[in-house]
Structure formats: C-alpha cells, structure tokens
Amino acid sequence: MADLKQVTDASFSVDVEKSSGVFVLDFWATWCGPCRMMEPVLKEIAAENMPGVTIGQLNVDENPQTAMKFEVMSIPTFLIFKNGVQVKRLTGAMPKAKLVDEIKGA
Numbered sequence: 038m039a040d041l042k043q044v045t046d047a048s049f050s051v052d053v054e055k056s057s058g059v060f061v062l063d064f065w066a067t068w069c070g071p072c073r074m075m076e077p078v079l080k081e082i083a084a085e086n087m088p089g090v091t092i093g094q095l096n097v098d099e100n101p102q103t104a105m106k107f108e109v110m111s112i113p114t115f116l117i118f119k120n121g122v123q124v125k126r127l128t129g130a131m132p133k134a135k136l137v138d139e140i141k142g143a
Contacts, residue, residue: 039083042093046102048143049095054121058089059143060134064107064114068096072113078133082099090140116120117143 043060044052053060063079065072076094083092097104097112106115107123117125117140124143127136 039080039086039092039133040127041079041083041097042091043097044093044100044103046100049100049103052093053126056091056118057120058091059087059140060091060093060118060121062092062118064097064104064109064112064116065094066096066112069112073132075113081133082137087140093121115139116122 041063042052053062061082062078063072063075065074065076079092080092095103097109101102107114111128113128113130115125115127115136116123117127125139127139
C-alpha cells in the first residue's frame with residue numbers, strides 16, 4: 038500500500054491548487070469511523086499508480102481553514118481537483134470501485 042500525501046492549510050496552495058493532473062483530497066479526522074474505513078481503500082488506489090493521479094489527505098481538526106473554505110460539513114468528503122480546479126465533490130464512505138470510477142471520470 039502506498040502512503041497518502043499529507044496536505045495542510047499551509048501546503049494546500051502548492052500541493053493541490055498548483056498541481057497538474059488529478060488530485061483527490063480526502064477530508065478526514067482520526068475520530069471518524071468511516072474515514073478510517075476509507076484509508077486502506079485510498080492507499081490501495083494510490084498504490085495502483087494511476088497515471089496523473091495523486092491521492093492526499095487533510096485532517097480537518099488540524100487544518101480547519103481549508104475545510105471551512107470548501108464548506109466541508111461532514112467527513113469523509115472527497116474533493117477531486119483537475120489541474121488545481123475542483124471538479125467533483127463526494128461525501129461518505131463508498132466502495133473502491135465507485136471511487137475509482139469517479140476519479141477516472143474527472
């Protein structure tokens with residue numbers, strides 16, 4: 038399994054907004070059961086080395102500014118960016134196949 042890119046309020050602009058390709062950002066927290074369920078799924082997807090796709094996580098407790106900026110009200114929330122622009126928003130735990138389909142459709 039691959040590690041996920043850890044994004045912070047301070048690194049968001051460089052890591053996500055200035056990225057090329059597709060960036061999937063998981064808004065999560067350590068106390069969130071569905072978030073913990075999705076982490077191995079995200080690591081599997083990251084390990085599959087989809088060309089041009091980066092998978093990252095942003096802890097909403099440690100980085101509230103970015104969560105507020107994107108009005109993240111429930112977690113997990115997945116924002117999919119293409120060349121730094123948000124193109125999709127998904128909320129809640131889901132099967133790996135659905136998430137992969139959403140990423141490929143971005």
